[in-house]
Amino acid sequence: MTYLPSHPRVLLADPEKTLSPEIEFLSSVGLSRVDLARVLSFNPYLLSRSLENQIVPSYNFLRNMISQKNVVAVLKRKSWMFLENHSRNVMPNIEALRELGMPRACISLLLAHDTQVLMHNYDELVQLVNEVKGMRFDLKKSTFVVALRALCGKSSRAIWNRNREIYKRSWGWSDDDVISAFRKSPQCMILSEKKIMQTMDFLVNKMGWSASMIPTHPIILCFSLENRIIPKCSVVKVLMKKGLVDEKLSLTDVDLMGIGEEEKRKKDEAELQN
Known part of the structure; x- marks a missing residue:
């Protein structure tokens, strides 16, 4: 064994x-x-x-x-x-999040998927929550939970900083672009370097969309390139060739999202109440 x-x-x-x-x-x-x-x-x-x-x-x-x-x-x-000794580690942090205004659904989301966040030092967690709030995340939405995970701990912070530099150095994003994308879809800052580079390369160099357009619709970076992005974009290319859609079609005009972020949040929270 x-x-x-x-x-x-x-x-x-x-x-x-x-x-x-x-x-x-x-x-x-x-x-x-x-x-x-x-x-x-x-x-x-x-x-x-x-x-x-x-x-x-x-x-x-x-x-x-x-x-x-x-x-x-x-x-x-x-x-x-x-x-773990929950009374010593987890419960004080849960009480702190409640006092700060985080709803039960989001705390449950942390327990179910990002438990390690609740194991951090009490003062460090409060400081992290305030940092995320300073980025204008809504404490009552599931995106706040993902943002906490993305910035909690040295290894997670290192990934966040690495991805910020990738977006800036390789694709010309500004610091404002990075923060804007992070607020809209915090998952885009916890992706692997390979995933970011392959998806950006396809959208920019294969589809011809401007790299500066991606921060307005960053959720696309989190979807499967092979199973979702390429098949849908292939349909768009065919429609362009046939003149059925404008060749200057913007990324936001393409239905790549499926379930929107708000609908996904509601679905996640409903599941947690079961």
């Missing part, structure tokens, strides 16, 4: 009193056998924590805030949350 080298003491655990009850509980909340094996291989320390004093209280804490489906998602992606 892959977890033995990292946590060999699991072999000393009582299979009837410790291992079996914890495995049964984790299975009962919705983890499949395959998912359970993966979770325990990645985080064998779950098996050494008290079911009654740690695992179940952690589950109840999360379930009180987010849907059963999202609790399972946290278990699969961030099972270390079940090892």
Whole structure:
């Protein structure tokens, strides 16, 4: 088993009193056998924590805030949350966000998808929230949550700074363009360098749109180039050749969005209430 080298003491655990009850509980909340094996291989320390004093209280804490489906998602992606002292780390930050005006839906979104943000130092988190508010993000919208993730921690901040330089150096964006794009679609600042360069190259050099146009519609950078952008743009090219649309058609005139950002926010928040 892959977890033995990292946590060999699991072999000393009582299979009837410790291992079996914890495995049964984790299975009962919705983890499949395959998912359970993966979770325990990645985080064998779950098996050494008290079911009654740690695992179940952690589950109840999360379930009180987010849907059963999202609790399972946290278990699969961030099972270390079940090892934390929530009263010491997470709850003070949740209370701070509530006092600052963040609605329950956005806090739930953080718990379900960006849990690491809530593990940061209390003072650092408050400072980060104020920084994001200073960029004119709305605390009551899901884009605020994505912006927090994009700027939270040294590694995330390094990616944000790297992408800012890519947009400026390679595509001629100004600092105002970067902030404007970030406000409209914060996901565009957490993409890989390869994704940014390939998508910008296609839109600018293949489709002929101005690089300065992209910050007005930055959500397009987050879509799949192969599965969404290229197929739709291929249709646009055919229509242009046939003279059915203006060759100066702007990016904002092309239906590349599908579900708009506001509709997506409402869908995400509705799911969290389930």
